[in-house]
Amino acid sequence: MTHVNDPTVTRRLLTTPGRWAVVGLSENPARTAYNIARYVQRDLGMEIVPVHPKADTVHGATGYATLAEVPGTIDVVDVFVRSELAGDVVDQAIAVGAKAVWLQLGVVDEAAAERAAAAGLDVVMDTCPAIEGPRLGVG
DSSP states (O other), rough: OOOOHHHHHHHHHSOOOOOEETTTTOOOTTTTHHHHIIIIIISOOOOEEEEOOOOOTTTTBBOOOGGGGGSSSEEEEEOOOOHHHHHHHHHHHHHHHOOOOOOOTOOOHHHHHHHHHHHHTTEESOOHHHHHHHHTTTT
16 A cells, blocks of 8 residues: 555644654754754744754754653654664654654655554655645645
């Protein structure tokens, strides 16, 4: 089965205030995650939590090495890792009780998307908030 993004879910994730754990976000401004996290934080008004092995503080937000180390609730896990690593991140998102996973543009793992959906998480895959926001007229 091929995952199809539901525009209603996408719009809700982009417009409902929430806490986004951005997996793969570091202080490196040359990385796409750096600019997209800024968009999510500034333009969409979300709280961001960097998740990266270096546990960098990015855009004023304290970083954590793993999702399991992030205190409090996580609304969306924004996945900026290669497709072959995404399944593990999705499994971690399920384990920590996240409400949704957003696999970035080019990140595709159909089995992981199915596991997340089966666990009750909203799933958006193979697109970017900075693409979907303007397309849907939000942000």
